[in-house]
Amino acid sequence: MSNVSVYNMSIVELDQYRGRLSDETATVLVPAIILFGVILIAGAVGNSLVLYVYYFKFKTSYIRTAILALALFDLITCLLCIPGEILDMRFSYNYVSPSLCKGQRLVTTAVQMASGFALVCVAKDRYHRICHPLRQQATARDAMKRILACCFLAVALAIPAALVYGIARVPTPIEGLKGLECSTSETFKRHPLRLVYNAVLCLVFVAAFVPIIIYYVLIGKRVMHQGQLLRQRRDSCISVVGCRQIRPRDSTGDNGCKPSIFASNVIVKDESSIDDITKSPPTSPSKPTKLSAGMPEFASRTRRFSMTRKGLDSQAVDASRHVSVADSSARIRKTTAMLFLISLIFVLSFLPHLALKVTQALRSSLLENLSPAATVSYNVIVRSHFFNAATNWIVYGLCSPKFRRECKVICQGVTLWTSNKNLSRASEDGI
DSSP states (O other): OOOOOOGGSHHHHHHHHHHHHHHHHHHEEEEEHHHHHHHHHHHHHHHHHHHHHHHSSSSOOOOHHHHHHHHHHHIIIIIIIIHHHHHHTTTTSSSOOHHHHHHHHHHHHHHHHHHHHHHHHHHHHHHHHHHOTOOOOOOHHOOOOOOOOHHHHEEEEEEEEHHHHHEEEEOOSSOOOEEEEEEGGGGEEEHHHHHHHHHHHHHHHEEEEHHHHHHHHHHHHHHHHHHHHHHHHHHHHHHTTTTTHHHHHHSBBBBBOOOOOGGGGHHHTTTHHHHHTTTOOOTTTOOOOTTGGOOOOOOOOHHHHHHHHHHHHHHHHHHHHHHHHHHHHHHHHHHHHHHHHHHHHHHHHHHHHHHHHHHHHTTTTTTTTOHHHOOOOHHHHHHHGGGGGGGGHHHHHHOOHHHHHHHHHHHHHHHHHHHHHHHHHHHHHOO
């Protein structure tokens, strides 16, 4: 049909021809369409679980607010942005809705920017909690204010997308006939605004990427330093536990070691003998006995044992405090590792998209005469930034035992409800 002139075709025939071209392209892009369909379903289900579990099962905190915001952004991506991209692949030559195209690009740009800004806020919070734990930390209300600021900034930066993007004309096998796709608008293809806007997007990505890397590098250095200190303290505590005898009348043992919180278990084993001595019936001073001469020594020993027990109690309190602090520090580090993985996946999912866009800008003939496999690869890579929407909830499941338990409870409840419903239907059919 390449020899047919466009002037010999009616408008209906032109639309039908564009439709056939779209059908042929969609057939080639079936693997990509299926892939993003799977991402859509997995991301919608997973992020819905994240929103439910973290909202109803977790206590209010800065991280809970940030995770809820990220899950909401990912859910919007799955429900609005990815379906728009599937429509774009399905109607490659007869996309005829400029408003739908502009709206989809606007939402996609705003959501992706908001996610990046939110991850910067999360990295900053992790940095302050680990590297400056004694300073005043941000609260859940502060997190909400920062997330709202990220949303307003992202929408403001994404507004030009509604101008730059629109219906673009693409060549077809018939000379003079152009197909219609959702891409850079014809008005802005060579307009300076398009170049400026693309440059701004790249700067925004770098402005979000660099602080995230810097914050987590500083956090990593701090955690390594803390690990070295903990190993040194553990070695010193092991040497303290090695002291076999701990004298009640002195704070040092035979080897001159001071009892630490790790040696409290060794001391507590001798508490029963102390109880036996302190619970001995006292001798009445009005009736002198043969033991009256030893009363001063006995009273002195009792006072020393009493002071020793007070010291043991204070050591036990200190031990519990140290354990609680250690547990809190471990939880903070585990949460930080989880959020670092989320940030890393976000950055890595954007890199192929940006690399392809830069290559396409340097080589204008990149998309000419592509093979079917290359066409599928291009359409997947150019949309690689959607992958993180379907993977974040998996990271939460791998790193958060509580999230796993709550998801398991929900799945068991759904399974039980389904089985009961099927059983009731079977009983009704039997009647």
